[in-house]
Amino acid sequence: MPSGTFVPDPAQRARLLAALYIAQEQEGYLSPQSLQRVAERLGVPPADVYSTASFYTLFRTRPVGRYLLQVCTGLSCYLADGAERLVDYLRRKLGIECGETTPDGMFTLETVQCLASCGTAPAMRVNDELYENLTTEKVDLLIDQLLERAERWAALSRS
Amino acid sequence: MGSFEPILTRNVGIPNSERIVVYLERGGYTALRKALQMTPSELIALVKESGLRGRGGAGFPAGVKWNFMPKEPVTKYVCVNTDEGEPGTFKDRLLVEHDPHSIIEGVIIAAYAVGAHRAFVYIRGEFLLGIKRWIKAIAEAYDHGFLGKNILGSGFDLDLSVHRGAGAYICGEETALINSLEGKRGEPRIKPPYPAQMGFWGQPTLVHNVETLANVPHIVNHGAQWYRSIGTEQSPGPKLFCVSGHVRRPGNYELPLGTPLRTILEEYAGGMRGPRPLKAIIPGGASTPMLMPDQVDLPMDFESLAGAGSMLGTGAIIVMEEGTCMVEVARRLMNFFAHESCGQCTPCRTVTQRLEEILTRLVRGQGQPGDIERLEALCEGVRGLTLCPMGDAVVNPIVSSLRHFRPEYEAHLTRKECI
Ligand SMILES: Cc1cc2nc3c(=O)[nH]c(=O)nc-3n(C[C@H](O)[C@H](O)[C@H](O)COP(=O)(O)O)c2cc1C
Ligand code: SF4
Numbered sequence A: 001m002p003s004g005t006f007v008p009d010p011a012q013r014a015r016l017l018a019a020l021y022i023a024q025e026q027e028g029y030l031s032p033q034s035l036q037r038v039a040e041r042l043g044v045p046p047a048d049v050y051s052t053a054s055f056y057t058l059f060r061t062r063p064v065g066r067y068l069l070q071v072c073t074g075l076s077c078y079l080a081d082g083a084e085r086l087v088d089y090l091r092r093k094l095g096i097e098c099g100e101t102t103p104d105g106m107f108t109l110e111t112v113q114c115l116a117s118c119g120t121a122p123a124m125r126v127n128d129e130l131y132e133n134l135t136t137e138k139v140d141l142l143i144d145q146l147l148e149r150a151e152r153w154a155a156l157s158r159s
Numbered sequence B: 001m002g003s004f005e006p007i008l009t010r011n012v013g014i015p016n017s018e019r020i021v022v023y024l025e026r027g028g029y030t031a032l033r034k035a036l037q038m039t040p041s042e043l044i045a046l047v048k049e050s051g052l053r054g055r056g057g058a059g060f061p062a063g064v065k066w067n068f069m070p071k072e073p074v075t076k077y078v079c080v081n082t083d084e085g086e087p088g089t090f091k092d093r094l095l096v097e098h099d100p101h102s103i104i105e106g107v108i109i110a111a112y113a114v115g116a117h118r119a120f121v122y123i124r125g126e127f128l129l130g131i132k133r134w135i136k137a138i139a140e141a142y143d144h145g146f147l148g149k150n151i152l153g154s155g156f157d158l159d160l161s162v163h164r165g166a167g168a169y170i171c172g173e174e175t176a177l178i179n180s181l182e183g184k185r186g187e188p189r190i191k192p193p194y195p196a197q198m199g200f201w202g203q204p205t206l207v208h209n210v211e212t213l214a215n216v217p218h219i220v221n222h223g224a225q226w227y228r229s230i231g232t233e234q235s236p237g238p239k240l241f242c243v244s245g246h247v248r249r250p251g252n253y254e255l256p257l258g259t260p261l262r263t264i265l266e267e268y269a270g271g272m273r274g275p276r277p278l279k280a281i282i283p284g285g286a287s288t289p290m291l292m293p294d295q296v297d298l299p300m301d302f303e304s305l306a307g308a309g310s311m312l313g314t315g316a317i318i319v320m321e322e323g324t325c326m327v328e329v330a331r332r333l334m335n336f337f338a339h340e341s342c343g344q345c346t347p348c349r350t351v352t353q354r355l356e357e358i359l360t361r362l363v364r365g366q367g368q369p370g371d372i373e374r375l376e377a378l379c380e381g382v383r384g385l386t387l388c389p390m391g392d393a394v395v396n397p398i399v400s401s402l403r404h405f406r407p408e409y410e411a412h413l414t415r416k417e418c419i
């Protein structure tokens, strides 16, 4: 390959998804600046980096709440009478629609399809953790725990 | 309950089954020692003779695929497909979380047989526990000399690493998986060339499903004849059946291929969850045509289901009771496929979107005259026109549901309600 071409090194290119994960971890989403930085580090054209990132739903180009709630609305979770009930319950409880974030920046609500928990439906992911066999009672408990956890972090960072 | 002794899931439920010490205590990695004493061609012949067929959906004979890999000492790769994400399917996650070493042992044997020195695990981005288990298990395997240079003194080298996907169902398709591994958009490539000819970085690549690889150590340990004694002539071996929906005990059940659907549903999954009778079954994952209650005596194997106009697919059985709205079921599936279509082929992209639109308005009682015919025409309009098998597959459940439950669609259209 003559020098000065824009053909990226395949080995560097293969690191793109991993690099995007690392970048996303820093700010919670991929800002234009961090996409640019990834492009520079790997020597991959910025347009390619952006196009690739936008293909994958786990890469976010907008900030989300501290806790991202992803309720499965796949067929098996629906059949378990769970999906709709949970989504409605969370919408009312948090006062937001799907795709929105609570004003305090604590929760973002999303629906997804199939978390490979169809045998233990209904299921939901909170950030990277999976919760199965959910009921509205369990959701209440979970939300309380998450709020408590956030509270403790806040106290810790104040001291 | 029947008396089938689990093979693939024999370690599931044992405390710390994911750890190498437990795996070794239970006879793990003996197949690897045995395999490394054999020649690669002997191994390929053994797997061919066993009749093992791919568990990722298509049921392609594994030994034949191994044999497609060129024999020359060119750079070759092996990929482990852990991208499981089709609604109803949750078997690979179980194996990865509870018995990663059985898969690693299968990978090493497969890599040795086809002459690959580099292997990759591609895992769905959502499977955090699975990712952790893979990484830990691979590190343990290196520590014990099962991976790395000169494995068990055989002179064979193999490196294995984990690569995290990022939320795209289509990356389970093998050529999309390879693009994703290369750091690109996970769009399927035109086949041929097949990955065995030209895969990762243009080199021959063997892609296997997790469950397929988990079979390999057992075949090496006990032989092809033993393996063929399980299951049917054309579909030998054990299979994980994932049962979900309206049954009393949803879950994973490992049984021989060819086990009657009725046995799985009644003896294992505990029958229907309530008083309502069975209405329909999706037998092999979200993209397989539905079966009706009078078909529950079908043996669950590749041929029997194909013969009945459906597919074994991944063995993910979704059970629906009387009272389930089939238009809503169709809408939900189409919502999934419309979202997951990679968009490369216009028919797949537009047909899934249009189907979803029409189904949504039918569900909401806002159907328009001619909608049912529109659904049928759209389903016809995608067949054979797409780059990957997904385009053909997405319409399967809709076509079968329209055939069997047309009055429900009509009721939604004319009376704006469920039957
Ligand atoms: C749309 C689509 C999605 C797929 N998803 C998966 C998957 O999640 N896991 C898998 O093992 N195979 C999946 N496959 C099948 C793979 O393309 C490939 O056939 C398989 O990994 C080969 O392994 P096997 O021979 O062991 O079955 C998918 C195929 C298509 C068309
Ligand atoms: S058929 Fe659909 S999923 Fe497959 S390549 Fe074409 S657009 Fe993508």
Ligand code: FES
Pocket (backbone or CB within 6 Å): A072, A073, A074, A075, A076, A077, A078, A113, A114, A115, A116, A117, A118, A121, A122, A123, B087, B088, B089
């Ligand atoms: S459909 Fe919800 S986890 Fe599979």
